[in-house]
Amino acid sequence: MLKNRLCSLPLAGLIALALAGCDGGGSHHESDPAPSPPQASNILFMIMDDVGIDQMAAFGYGGATPPKLPNIGAVANAGLRFHNTWSMPECSPGRASFFVGRYPFRTNIYQAIGPNDLANSQVSPYDVTVPKLLKRAGYENGMFGKFHLAGPENNEAENMTPRVLGWDYFYGWIGGLPGSIDTTAGGIAAESTYSCGFVPGKHAGGTDSGACYQADNSCREITRTALSQDAAGLQCLSSGGIFVPDETCGTPPSNLNFNRENGYYVSPLVIIDGDHLEQVPLSDPRSRQYRTTTEADAAIEWIKSRSGAKPWMATVSFSAAHTPWQQPPGSLVDGPEDFASDGWSCQATATGRQLQNQMTEAMDKEFGRILVETGLASRAPDGSLIYDPNASNTVIVIVGDNGTLGSAVKLPFVGSQAKGTAYQTGVWDPLIVAGPQVVQPGRQVDHMVNAVDLYQFFGEIAGLDVHKEVPRTVDSVALLPYLSNPEQSSLRNINFTMGGVNYQANGGRNAPCVINTTCTQIPTSKGVCEDNQGVYWGPGYTDASVIPNDGEGYKMCADVNRALYNAGRDMVDIMPETSIAVRNDQYKLVRNTTQNFDPTTQGRKTDVVDELYEINQAVPVPLLDTPDRNLLVNNPDANTLAIYDELRATMDRMLASEPACPGDGNRDGVVNAQDLENWRKIAQNWGLSSVYDFFVNGMLDGLTNHVDETIVQNNLNTTCPPSYGVY
Incomplete structure (x- = not known):
């Protein structure tokens, strides 16, 4: 393997690392990039959060009430739909796959990065990330929205991690997840009063008029005059203000709180331009706008400011439709709707599908605005998108980062096997590619594709061979041949996905979270657990259903079951700690490892279970890996066992393909x-x-x-x- 150049790693050195190319030993210096290939294509990369293929009518799914996504649909019709794409079970490992082209057992990023996860489970400053790679071909790189690849906790670069990992410009959220909904609506009410983070309309128990204060003490009075308008409280929140119901403007009340996050509307914005970092206060108007709009605005401004002298890659990493589910402004959906008027709640499981639909539809609308305002598309008189992939030298890539959250899954997909698992509903994601390279647009590609393959594809667009450029094992295979050759045979023999547990100090774990009758340790904090309609059983638990243990909380879901069992209560199901899958064209092996409670010993036990399924991508009802279809039960025949043995050997060989090397921190071999x-x-x-x-x-x-x-x-x-x- 090639050796890295010597680098220092205080913050200034980390930034220099990103600029100078201390990225794992590549043979090019970032400060002296290779000439751009002729007519190098720009790249617009759009990531959807928690939007699995089950949501997508463009792929033939979406159930009875799919979200309306006309702009994404227009791009899909003008490009390729990759109908057999796997990502990882959660967002951070899925996104790391896009940007470093390697599976989780190589990056040690197995689940969503949380505040307690160590740098060992974050993208390494020595990785050759996509922006570092593309700089070798002269590209400029910007990212807008959710980061969630490294930092800010347990990382020397803290909020500068996007810069260290190669991005020239960043405008968004380092930790990634929207904060919890502020149920006080800015301090005007007691906790838990307003589940959507704003005062609803009068017909829903709120009011239709009041004073809307901004952080600079300016104020305007709002009166809702028709149900076709957003509730006055939502109008105020969307403008960045705090709404005081049934009051006129005057001296601002002393209880207004402009320094608390509120879901998608008030977020801790970070702006990085070159080596300059700005952490925007929550009281700043730039931090007080619906996230999806902020993400689109920032991308539009950056793309339009490109001189044309260099190719660019803009990553629009939308936060939507990740929890907390929160009503978007009515201007971004088909029509304003006060959810509370129907007795709905932004924190009720029953409304998940409706809220996710509206948030996904709002994302589609803002995506369309990006295309139109940057000149990549236009509008017909009826408002529909006119997109001609040959009218610009820009490749558009749209992908989901993992499967849909269980309570928002569309039939016939399975909510209990969704995000966080290696089952089809958890890892099967939409992938759309459009651009001038596509021959016979409108096609569907049914061959296996993995999230890691996007890494190689971005290199292909830039004229780079990533397997030669990157001095580490890259798990990507080519995608470009599918664009140019409608008859291209499959380039993958197998597909792989993996979720697990990130590294924390001294063997720590995320605390248990019980959602309905299942315990999971995926949520990274008490707030995230509760944002997902869960009951938090960790330190500082507050729910009355938790069995008290002097406030200490419980470390593992197995410990929750011990407490429930000894209290004479029903135990809960436990989500696997590790969920891995490998497949060929027809069959899929799933291996789940679960830490459970053993009533006999009163201790923990480790259960490892292999399951084998026949699967396909049929529309509208695919063969899924549901429990009733496990081929390893009921005396499997010799042929079934042979298939199982082959896939098991493949899985074991993959997991053994990255040997440990103590002391090699930069992984240069x-x-x-x-x-x-x-x-x-x-x-x-x-x-x-x-x-x-x-x-x-x-x-x-x-x-x-x-x-x-x-x-x-x-x-x-x-x-x-x-x-x-x-x-």
């Missing part, structure tokens, strides 16, 4: 003086979590110290066992 120098810089200037914090007795301590130096010294001049790809 050798432990050498460079690792010592990198360790020294981090230990002196940071000392906390980094990729130079190594395992001791099977755990990480979240520190970069002399214990880790000893590991480097003990392995000095070691050449790492080779890793390899399995396609």
Whole structure:
């Protein structure tokens, strides 16, 4: 393997790393990029959050009430629909797959990155990310919206992680997830008063008039005169204000709180332009707008400001339709609707499908606005999108990051096997590609594709061979041949997906969250648990249904079941701690590992279960991997067992394809003086979590110290066992 150039890693050094190309040992310097290929295409990359293929009428699904997505549909009709695409079960591993082209067992990003997850489970500053790769072909790179790849916690770069990972410009949210809904609506009421974060209309128990205050103490009075308008409280919230019901403008009340997040409407915005970082206060008007609109506005402004001298890649990483589900402004959907008028609640499971539909529809509308305002499309007299992929030199890529959240899944897909699992509903995602490279647009490609393949595709568009450019094992295979050749045969023999547990200090875990009758440790905090209609059982629990244990909380779902069992209550189902799947063209193997409670020993037990299914992509009712179709039950025949053995061997070979190499923090394939120098810089200037914090007795301590130096010294001049790809 090629060796990395020597780099230092305090914050200034981390930024220099992104600019100078200390990215894992590539042969090009970012400060001296290779010439752009002739007519290099721009790339508009749109990521949808928690929008699985089950939502998509463009792919033949969506159930009885699919979200209306005319703009995405227009692009799909003018491009290719990849109908057999897998991502990962959760957002951070799915997004890491897009941007580094490697599976979770290589990145150690197994689930959504939370505030307690160490740098070892974040994208490494040494990774050759897509923006670093494309700089070698002269590209400018901007990202807008949700980041969720690294930081800000447990990372030396903190809020500068997008810059360190190669983006020239970033406008959005580093941690990614929208904050919880502010049920006080800005401090005007007690907690839990307003489940949607705003005062509803009069017919729904609220009011139709009041004073709308802004953070600068300006005020305007709002009166709702027709049900076709948004509730006055929502009008005020959408403008960035706090609504005081049934009052006129005057002296602002003392209880107004402009420093609290409120779902999609008040968010901690971060702007990075080159080496300049701005953390925008929550009271700033830029932080007080519906997220989907903010994301679209920022992308439009950046794209329009490009000079045309260089190709660009704009990643519009929409937050929608991730929880907390919150009503979008009426201008972004078919018509305003006060959910509370029907007795709905933004925190009620029963409304998930309706709210997600409206949030997804709002995203589609803003996506269409991006296309029109940047000149990539226009509007017909009837308002429909006119998109000609040959009218610009821009490739458009649209993808979902993982499957849909269970309570919003559309039939015939299965809510209990959705996001967070390796079942089809959890990992089967829409992928649309359009642009001048597409021959015979409107086609559907049924061959297997993986999220990691987008990494290679972005390189292909830029004229780069990623397997030559990147000195690590890349799991991508080509996508470009499918665009140019309608008869292209499958380039993948297998597909793979994996979810699990991120690394936390001293073996820590996200606390248990019970949603309905299932316990999960996916939610990264109490707020995220409750945003997903769950009951939090961790430290600081407050729900009356939690069995008290002096406030200590419970570490594992198995411990929740122990408490329930000993209290004589029904135990809950437990979501697998690790969920892995591999498939060929016809069959799929799922392996679930669950930490459960054993009533006999009163301890924890580990259950590993393999399941085998025949699956397909039929429309409108595909063969899914539902429990009643497990081929390994009821005395499987010899042919079934042979299929199982083959897929099991493939899975085991893949999981073994990235051998450990203690001391090789930059993963350049050798432990050498460079690792010592990198360790020294981090230990002196940071000392906390980094990729130079190594395992001791099977755990990480979240520190970069002399214990880790000893590991480097003990392995000095070691050449790492080779890793390899399995396609």
